[in-house]
Amino acid sequence: MNILIGDPDRDFLMSFKRLFELSGHSIVPVFDGTQVIARLADSQFDIVILSSNIPRIVYKDIVKVLNEDNIPVVVISERKINSGMLMDHALANSYLSLPFLPYELTELVNEINTKIKSDEKIQYSDIEMNLSDFMLCGKIRVTNEEINVFKMLIEREEPDHKRAGPYINALNNKFRKLNKNIRIKYLMNQGYRLVTDNE
C-alpha cells in the first residue's frame, strides 16, 4: 500500500514509517497540513494516517478533502473516541486514540483497505452500509468500527461493551437522522440487539 502519514512529531513518523515498511508498504511522512495537501495533489495514496493536531491546516478540513476524493483516512486522536466526534460531517474512516499499540494501527490500516476493496454491502431491513465508500444508505458516512458493530449485531454477535458504546450511540443517532426506525438497544440479560423503534 502507498500510505501518507501526517504528524508533527518526527519520532512518531520515523518509527511508524519503518514499521509499515517492514510490512512491505510504501510510506510518505509529512509534518504539516500543507504538505499533506501538496502530496495528495501529486501522488496517489491508498490510505492517509493523520494526526488530529497536525499544524497549519485543521485536520477536519483535510478529512473533508479526503472524503471528497474518497481516500480512506485514519485519524490519530489525542482525545478518547466519543459519539459526538463520530457525528462530524467530515468523518475519518477510523479514529485511534493515543496511546495505542503498534499492531492496532497496522491492523486497522489493513482492515480498512480490505473493506474498501471488498465492495461488500451490509443490509438490515431498509438500512444499507456500503463498504467501498463507508456510507450509510448512501447519505451519511460511517466509521470502520460502526460497520463492525453493525455487522456483529446482524450476525447476533455481542460487541465489546467497553469499546462499543460511542459507536452504538453514533449509529442510533445516524439512524434517527435518516428517519429509520431501527435502533440498537441493550436488552437485559440478552445484550445489544437491533430492534425496531416501537419494540
Add this chain to the structure above:
Amino acid sequence: MNKVKRKFIFYAEMAVFVLLTVLLSVINAINFTMASEDADRITEMISKSGGTFFRDDSNAAITPGGRGNSRIGPMGPDSPEMNASVRYFTYAFDEDGNAEKIDYRISAVTESEAERWAESLLNEDIGWTNVTYRYRVYEKNDKTYVTVIDQGRELLPSYRILIISLCGEAAVLLLSFLILVLVGKSLFHQFEEADRKQKQFIANVESEFKLPLTIINANTEVIERENGSNDQTKSINRQVRKMTKLVKNLAALSIFEEKDITVSKVDMSNIFNVAIDTKKSKFEKHNIELEYSIDTDITVDGDERAIKQIFDELIENSIKFSVSKASFILQKQNGRIVIRQTNDTNLSNGSIDQIFDRFTTLENANDKDGYGLGLSYVKDIVKAHNGRISAKVSGGIFTLQIDM
C-alpha cells in the same frame, strides 16, 4: 471552589452573627434588668410608706431624696424629682376583698380600671403586667396592698437600644457579608489558581505521556522485527504496557473540563442498562442485593463518554460501599432526568457533600482502593451538563441524587 467560598462566607457570617447576638443580648439584658431593679426600688419605697409617695398629714415626700433635698442628679429612683414623675396607683384590699384607694396618680388608667387591675393581681407577688407596668403586692396592717407603676417612659430608652441593636446587627451582618464577598474574591483567587493548575497538571501528565508511549512501543516493535526480541525489548514492552495502563487510568480519572464536552443525543437508558447488566455478577459476588428501575428511552444532549462515566462510577461506588443492599433509579420527573443511587451504609446521618471534593474519602473508605477522585469527576460531569448532584445519609441509607 465556589462551594468552599460559600462555606467560608457562611461560617464567617455565622461567627459575626453569634458574637454580635451574644454581645447585644448581654447589653440589652443588663439594661432591662437595671430598669426592672429601678422599678422595684420605686415600688419598694412606695410599699414602705404605705402605698404612696406622700404622707397624708404633711403631703411631704418620704423618698430618700425627698422634698427640700437639694440633690441634683440623674432621674434614678432616688431622685427628688421622682415624686412628681412616677405614675402609679395603690389599692388596699381587706380580708373580705373590699378595695380601698390608697393613691391614684396616673392618667392612662381610670380609677375603676385601676381597682379591677389591682384586684386581678392580688395573688401575685412582683412582676411586669401589661408590658410596661411593674407591680408589687405586699401586706400591711392586715390588708393586701397592690401598687402598680407605669414604667413606659422609663423603658422607652431600653426599647430604643434594643431596636438600634437589632438594626445595627443586621447592618453589620450585611456589611460583613459584602466585605467577605469582596475579600473572598481575592482571597480565593490563589486557591482557584492552585485548583486550576492541579487540574491542568493531571490533564497534562495524561496528555503528554500518550505520544511518547506510543512511539516507544512502535520503536520496540521495529527493533524486535529487525533483530528479534531479547530480554531488553521484552522488559521495555512490559514497562511500557504498565505505563500505558497507568496513563489510561489517569485519563479515566482526569478532571472533566467543560471544554471537553462533545454534545450529541445520548441514550441514557441504554448506557445504564449496559452498565448494570455487566456489573450484576460483581454485586452477586459481594452478596449485595441489587434492585433497579430504569425507564426506557431517556435521552440527554450530552457527552456520551462522560455520561457512561457517571453510571460506571455510581455502580462501582455502590459495589464498594453497600453493606447488603443497593438500588438504582433512572426516571424522568417534571421534565428533569433523575438518577438516584441508594444503598445501606454504616455512615452516620447528615449531608456528606464533601465526597464530591477531590481526594476526599469518608471513614467507610479506609480499607478500600481509590483516590477519592471518582465522585469529583461525576460532579464535574453533572455540572458541565447543567445538572445538580447531592448526597446524604439518613437512617442508615446513603442516597446520591443527580438531577439533569
